[in-house]
Every structure is written in structure tokens, then in C-alpha cells.
Amino acid sequence: MSDSDDDMPLAQRTHKPAAEGSDDEDDRPLAHRQFTHKPSANGNTAAAAPIGTTTSTAVSVSRPATADATDLNGWDSSSSDDIPLAQRKKALVAQKSQATQPKGQKAKPVAKDIANREGKRKRQDEAPKGRQAPSKKTKALDDAPPRKKRVANPASQGAKEEDKEIKWEKLRHAGVLFPPEYVRLPSNVKMLYDGQPVDLTEEQEEVAQMFAIMKETDYMRKQLFLDNFWNDFKKVLGKDHVIKGLKKCDFTPMYDHAMAEREKKKALSKEEKLAIKQKKEADEAKFKYAQVDGRTEQVGNFRVEPPGLFRGRGEHPRMGKVKSRIYPRDITINIGMEEPIPEHPYPGQQWKEVRHDKTVTWLAFWKEPIVRRTSSMCGWLPNSTFKSDSGLGQNHVDDIRKMYEKDWDSKDTQRQQMGCALYFIDQLALRAGHEKDEDEADTVGCCTLKVENVECMPGDHIKFDFLGKDSIRYENEVVVHPKVYALIKKFCQHSANNKPKKPEDQLFETMDATDLNKTLKDLMDGLSVKVFRTYNASITLDRLLWEPSDSEVIDAKKADYDRANKEVAILCNHQRAVPKGHAGQMEKLSERMHKLNEELLELQHELKASEKGKAYGDKKRRDPERVHAAIDAKKAVIAKAEINARVKDDLKTVALGTSKINYLDPRITVAWCKRNEVPMEKIFNKTLVTKFFWAMDVDPDFKF
């Protein structure tokens, strides 16, 4: 039965009743739940069931009997007392009673001149990013003095300019660990060109080897990957090389060699493996910790990335390019003034620069050669205060909702678009969606949605279909407020200045993520689009975990938690590819089930025989009592296996980890563990326990 979910996009799955029917309305993430209440302004009360829900019981569970018939959605600002909101409010009372004064209707920035904005976009379109060679500009900026940082203290408004946030006074560390040098292949391992072995220089061989090991990956079927690689390989080969193209290249010998090496490594004895591991740890030891103001802090990432081929996700324009080796001359070191400058294993080379910048937490950084705009770096592990505890409390949420609801009625298109965008962000936990360059994968977020990404269906349904971060597909069909529906329909058809839109045009052409963030920031300090994602994730988990459960044993309780976790993951569209071998594993499980069922049948036969006082088959006769017991045990095993298989299949496309690590306030989890007497370690692994140590003494009654 659970197979029925297979073809359903993750984001949509909560709209379906669970196979066993226990998944009633209360199990839905809030956002989805609200969406699924069809406003009955159209008198269509009977159809107010959540999308795809066939059991009518689900509908009424959380709705107040007295609910205003026009306000099932809860969007009308005049009625913030619909149940979901009320639930949230209740959950917040204990904690957030001190919440800062809402600034709700404080002056918002005057909507920008649309024509102006349109002009900007137009310019962009016409002159597609001549993205000038970055070197010049970059160089200049690299050498610029460290920038100032303001202290994030609203009280010091006046003196802001003068303040810098000093992150450390003393900083000592050992620098970075370089990847091992390239080791040449044995002379009998050579790639073939047109069937003939080819001699390569060390540099050429290294690049060839990078490609060789990708032999069995999907990238080999991507022309872009091959083209990009060939372009870079060609450069290393130089002019007039015998190798004229990839077509006639055969890297099999190199690939086989690499695989053989891997096998060899695997086959090492336990002792040898241990020795290697200890050697590695010894090499890394001195890089692992930094001394920060006398404290020892763990360094987040001290490894310099090894060279390799760039593997972009989705259709990344630069996939297959060679990511060259990073040397000290590429790296800027940041360290305390009096401390010894870190050493490196490249005699004759200098660090690019040594700084003593107290306002940043990184220890070293370099430019990533392919994706230029980002630099890799390493700093110490943050002491992990939960970043998302932005103070976005219920008061603010209500204010913000009122604000964006009001914007739907604005005469100003930009306000309307902002209102709709925020609504989506709040309800669907979409990402902001900043503008991207041509040479990046073509993915979108809320503010960069294109007309072709949304489809207006009858009955105020909107269907989303787009590639989000990491080219993960987001597919979801939701019921929206009629006002939003009308607006979106309009935005799909023509722009603010009444020009018809093409499918690839921006849905919200008058605004972008920065505008939205500015508005939010004016509403409340520290508020930005991404806060909604975190907030919604945490509040959802909190709500689900406060739901009563009759689970007795730890395992069942853990299953409860995982279920809640899963809801959050679905809300955030944390999707993963179906794990390799999943089908095979499922098959095995069903085989096992089959076998178990046969065994059960056997036992039942035995029982009959036993009751007649006979032996069954060639076995000794057992007491009916005993056989009964065996049957019960078998049944339990079968039930467990069944659940196991279903959960497994259920979660095959859901990635739980991300939300656990990044979105969910650990205090919610810790408090739940305490209430339910579940040991922490069942939920958080060792690293997470460490990371969240600060949350461990939370009150069991903590509510988000």
C-alpha cells in the first residue's frame, strides 16, 4: 500500500492520508495544514478537505466548531484565532512573553519605482553579464584592509559605526593541511589513445587520472562534462599532442589500476589499517585545534581541498572542469600578531598573505578555482548557539501575516508581489531565491520563480514545479487564498507595466530577495527570509512532539520522533535520491516476509497436530501452549518486519539529517527526550550531542 507514495513529490506527500490511516490532520505540518483548508468563501464547505484526503474525519479535527465560515484559511487578518495559529500562540506563551514590542505597521520603505526596477532587469538581459575577468578586481579586494563589523547590539545604535565585533584577542594555530602530492602510476599503467599506450607527463597523468576514476559515473554521459574536461585536458596536453580528442581515449587501464588499489587497501589486515589510521591522526593532530584566547577550540576544516574534477549538481555549466591544486601561494593566513607563522611543506613558497584580523573567525582562506565567487576557508567550530532563535515569536508572525495580507489589496504591484512571495515563504517554507549568474546551475527560489514554474489550476489550486537548491525538484500542489490566487494568475499573464509575460519571465518581476529582506529587517531586527524556514520547521516539530502518544517502549517513541522529523523534512523538501540497492533490499525484505509467513503457517499446522496429540512432520510433539507461544512470537516478528519495511520504503526519498542538524531547535528535542524518558543518544549521535551541549539542560516543559 505504501507504494502509492512512490510517484508523489515529497512536498505533496503530507496531503495524503497515511496508509494505516493514523495520519490524521494533526500530523500535518502546520503550513500544509492551513493550506489545505479550503476557504469556504465560495460556499464549498464540503470540499474543504485537504488535497488528496479521502477521509472526511481529517478535515474537522483541528478546526474550531465556531470558525468563521469565511476564514478557514486563517488568512484574513481580522481573525487570528483560527486553531492552528492559536495552537502556535499557546505553545509560545510560556517562552516568549517577553517578546519585543511588535513593530507591525511601522513605516515600510516606499515601494520602489517599478519602471526603474524593470529597467535594471532589462539591462541585465541585454548585456548578459560580461562578467569581467575577476582577477583584477579580486586582487584589489583581497588586499583591502579587513572590513569593519558592527556589533549586533540594537542599544548601541548611535555608536554603531565605530564598533567592530572582535572575535578574538589571541589566536594561534598550525595553518592548514595540504592533500598528499600526486603519486605517479606504475610505468605499465597507461591510458590508450586509438588503442595505443600514451606516455604522459606527471601533470598530464594527474589530470587524466581524475577523469579515469569517473568512468562509472553518470557524468560520463553528460556532453557538457566531457566538453569541459576536454577543454582543460587539452590545455595540459599542449599543442600538437598525439591525443586529439576524448573519443579515442581509453582510460580503462588507469581506472582498473585505481580500483585494484582500492581493493588492496580494503584487503589490508586489521593491524595495518589501524597503523595507517594512527599515522593519519598523528599527521592531523596539530591542525585539529586552535588556541583562541587561551581556550582550545576545534578547527572546523583544516584540510585544503585536493585537486579533482568539478562535479556540479544538476546542469551546472562548469561541470567537468579541472579544479587545480592549491598551494601556499594561494592561501591567506589569519593568525594572532605574536604567534609563529604556520609552516607548510613547500619550500621556496610563501603564503599569499598573513593577516591579523581580529574581526573574523577564519584561520585561512583561498579562492576556489572553479566557482570563483566563493572561497573555501577554515575557521573554528562555532560554539553553536542556535542561530535560528531569531526571536521570531508568535507576535511577530502575526504581525507579518497581517502585513502581507494587507499587501494583497495594495494598489502597488510590488507590494502585491511581496505579499504573495512572503505568503509562500511563510506557508511553504520556500527559500528566498537570489539572482544567479549565467555560469551557475539554473535553479530558483521563491523570488526567482518563473512563470513556467507555477500553474494556476481550478479551485484556487496552484501547482509549483521547479528546481531548487542543489537542483532538487520541488513539486507541490496547494490551495491558496483566493486573493493570492487571483494575483498569481495576474502575475503570470502580464508584468506591472502591462506587458505580456513569457514562460521564462520572472513571476515576481518587481522585487527580489534583497527587497524582501529589507522589508523584513525593518519589521524586526535580525529577521530575514530564511528565518521563516527555520521557524516553521521548529514550530512544526514542537507541535508534533507535544501530541499525545501511547508509545510505551523506547523504540516506539523513537519512531514517533522520526515521524515528526520526517514531517519537517517533507515540509522543507529535503529529498534524496533513492538509495542504491533500495529495490534489491526491499525485495529481500519481502522474501523474508514470505518466509516468515510460511513459518507461521507451519506453526499453525503444528498447532493443529499438537491439539490432536500428534507430532507434526518429523519434529517432536510440543505442547499446544508452547506452539501458541511460538506463533505469537512469530507474529510479533512479522509485524515488526512489516513496519520496518514500510518505514524504509516511506523514507527512501526523504533526508532526515538536514533538518535535525540545521533546522530544529535542539531544545525541543531534548525537552521531548526528558519528558518521554528517551535517552538523548537515541536521537542525537555523538557529534550532535557535542554540538548541542548548550541545549542539554533545557526544561522538560520547554515549548518553542
Add this chain to the structure above:
DNA sequence: CACTAGACTTGGAATAATTTTG
């Protein structure tokens, strides 16, 4: 005010380590 470098955060896949199972 537009633009972007720089500093964080957040992601899924790959790989390694550990536990469970047959």
C-alpha cells in the same frame, strides 16, 4: 543605490565505521 565580496549556513552524496544478521 546598485553591486558584489566575504562570511556564514545549509545540502545530498560518498565513504567510513559500526552494528546486525544469517
Add this chain to the structure above:
DNA sequence: CAAAATTATTCCAAGTCTAGTG
């Protein structure tokens, strides 16, 4: 006890968002 399954960790890519600049 080896193979398989599960879980933890590493890897490295790709988002968000703001301060500073010209």
C-alpha cells in the same frame, strides 16, 4: 564470523544575507 545493513562522518557544492564600495 563474514556479509549485509545501518549509522556516522566527510566531502564539497550551493544556498543566504549583509557590509562596504564606487
